[in-house]
Amino acid sequence: MAFNVIKPGMLALVQDLGRHGYQHLGVTTGGAMDEYAFRWGNALLDNDSHAPQIEITFGMFAVEAQAATSIAITGADLGATLNDQYLEPWQTYAIHKGDILAFHQPQVGLRAYLAVKGGFVVDPVLGSVATVMREQLGGLTGVGDKLSKGDVLVFQTSHQHQARHVPRLARPDYLQSQINVVTGYQYQQFSRLDQARFFSSTYTLSQHCDRMGYRLEGQAIGQELSGIISEGITYGAIQVPSDGQPIVLLRDRQTIGGYPKIGCVTNLSGALLSQKKPGDQIHFRAINVAEAEYERHLQLARLQQWR
Amino acid sequence: MSNTLIFPPHIELVSDHACLLTFAESIDEHVAEVIAKVSQALHDCAGIIDIVPSYTTLLVTFDTDHYDRFKILSKIKLLCERIDLNATSQSERRDVVIPVYYAPEVGPDLEDVAKQCSLTVDEVIKQHSETVYRAYAIGFAPGFAFLGNTPEALRLPRKTTPRLKVPRGSVAIAEQQSAVYPSETPGGWHLLGRTPLTLVDWQSDSLALIQVGDRVRFEPISREQFIAQGGQLDGV
Structure with missing residues (x-):
């Protein structure tokens, strides 16, 4: 099943922990800009640590759920809402069919991570789904495109939701200079x-x-x-x-x-x-x-x- | 043996997950050959996740989540010590021949280069294609190999205004370097011609045609051969 992208926002990219082993051919790694937020997203859902997520920069991004699942939001607080209800980052949320999940604009931080139970299903290029627009590699299309309206973000349907959150002590202080x-x-x-x-x-x-x-x-x-x-x-x-x-x-x-x-x-x-x-x-x-x-x-x- | 070579290389940690191996202070063909050898030796070393060879250095990135940096560093030292610099096995030496259609219709700077170097177009082609180049580094774009050295008679500074679009396969020169553009990118080098070959193909097993340390030669071909081999004339 899937999320349908209703609003692509400024920059929403499929990412993982990066494309390693090809730098000798001039291919950069790409990967989640905030590695720790990304790792926590997958940990919250018991996913593989590399499982693909969506990196949402700035906000103005919205998706509609086609099926039930469990998600985790980590990283920046982009004023995310689920059917207009505010969602705090660093925790999991149950998603039902027809739900509208939106990321508005930065409250604290710049990049939020949307993880889904089992990870988004995307074909890797050179061993990674990391989207690198400049090199035309990775992402949904394989050629480095950012997400656009109408894109379908596929996941495995899951009815097992577990409410979990990242301990306060482990959450980074994004205001630290x-x-x-x-x-x-x-x-x-x-x-x-x-x-x-x-x-x-x-x-x-x-x-x-x-x-x-x-x-x-x-x-x-x-x-x-x-x-x-x-x-x-x-x-x-x-x-x-x-x-x-x-x-x-x-x-x-x-x-x-x-x-x-x-x-x-x-x-x-x-x-x-x-x-x-x-x-x-x-x-x-x-x-x-x-x-x-x-x-x-x-x-x-x-x-x-x-x- | 070159006297610029530092071997075993100087090893310096540049972060908690990468070290830089320095083999020389200046660019030298023999140094490039040694770097290619070391690069190959480190390739299958557990714990090393990325290797970036360049003109005089090798950047090694390692997996600090599962491996101890002291162990990795001593392993790198050990592997370097075991390398026989004089041995040249057939499998290590890679020669790459790149067919090039040298002509103004695909090499819009060819006539201008001839004029600036006080040579005829044929002399430019002869000079450029009779040189054996070494791939010193790959960067700028995936698969973009910096080849040295362009014959002295053809050395020109980069163009003052770069082109916004250089077509894929373009063969170009700038200063002491030559290169083939693997993908369409902006570029400020002088375009002499075009190859029908595909430089990078992420779907194939070979991925990139040219690797650091390879010896590269350009072979002039006719317009008919260029088209027969799948060359495209558009886009200049």
């Missing part, structure tokens, strides 16, 4: 002064923020540095082009690039950053690899224990 960075790549090439400036100033998210990367505005750094020989770009890498304004590279990033990089935003901070929008302010804090590992494992352990 601290973004953790592991220094690396060309960090040593930045002057001591620029290193200090980077970690002591506030940056504002520019209008140019998308799934590929977030361009920041603030204290310019590393303007005297020249380009480097193109090298692989990992998730969260912060590249600094010649205008000195950092760009944090996220899920749909290019696989290689030639700008110097001051370090990498951690997985958890990358997820937090993905929930922010143009105009929001952030600041960076340097942490080491062991701390980054600890941060991630703590999040995943909470999820595992809860499951």
Whole structure:
């Protein structure tokens, strides 16, 4: 059975945890921008951790249920409603035939995840359903299209609904402005002064923020540095082009690039950053690899224990 | 043996889930060959989920949910030590021949390149097709291989105004590099001709025709051959 898309909104995409193993051919990973919200969505429904979900950016999205099922909503609070009744994120809800589920506009955060019992049924391309519009890969059509009006989101009918919610302690604080960075790549090439400036100033998210990367505005750094020989770009890498304004590279990033990089935003901070929008302010804090590992494992352990 | 090579490579963690292996400070054909070898050796290593080879480096992403980073790092070191740099097995060496119809109707910059380089069109074709290139990196778009080195006589800076649409299969040059556009994208390189081959096919087992480390040669073909092999003339 299925949901019918009545309003496609600004940007609603089929996503999973990404397309891995093809970056050597220039194929990016894609995948849920907020990995932790995505993982919780599947955990709430006892789904496989990769089970396809819909990532709804900003809102203005609505679907009509063709059959009963159980859903989970995680991530941003986009003022979701079920037949005009407000739905709080981070929990499961029973869906009946004919129900209208809508996501309106951001209250807190930017991207909400809609998970369904068993996962949406979508054919993978290169092992993943992740939609990457720029590369024309993944999604319902297989060629990277975002959802549009009339699309049919297929799921297995399920009458078993279990009311569950994510423990309060495990819910992220999307208003938090601290973004953790592991220094690396060309960090040593930045002057001591620029290193200090980077970690002591506030940056504002520019209008140019998308799934590929977030361009920041603030204290310019590393303007005297020249380009480097193109090298692989990992998730969260912060590249600094010649205008000195950092760009944090996220899920749909290019696989290689030639700008110097001051370090990498951690997985958890990358997820937090993905929930922010143009105009929001952030600041960076340097942490080491062991701390980054600890941060991630703590999040995943909470999820595992809860499951 | 090249004196620019760093081997075993310098290994640096760049995040909690990726490390960068550096093999040289400058671009060199021998370095590219070593990187291709290491890349292949790491391919089936459990716990490694992505490998991005480039000109002088190899980015390795690993699965930190199931594997310990210390174990992965020591495994990478061990695999590097075991590689015999002098061995060249037949299976490792990949030669790719790309048929190209060099003509103004599919290579709108061909005459302009000849003029700027003070060569005839035939000389441009001869120079470009008599060189053996190395695939140094893949990026920009899926399957887009940066091939080096374009003969010195043909080296031109990128076009000042990029084209909004470069047709699929276009063969192009810019500075010391050559490339074939695997899909229709914007692009600022000089277009010399077009290949009838499909560079990427996600439905096939081979996926992408050119891989990092491959040796690539362009072979001039006629208009008739181009069309017979399925080439399309539209879109410039």
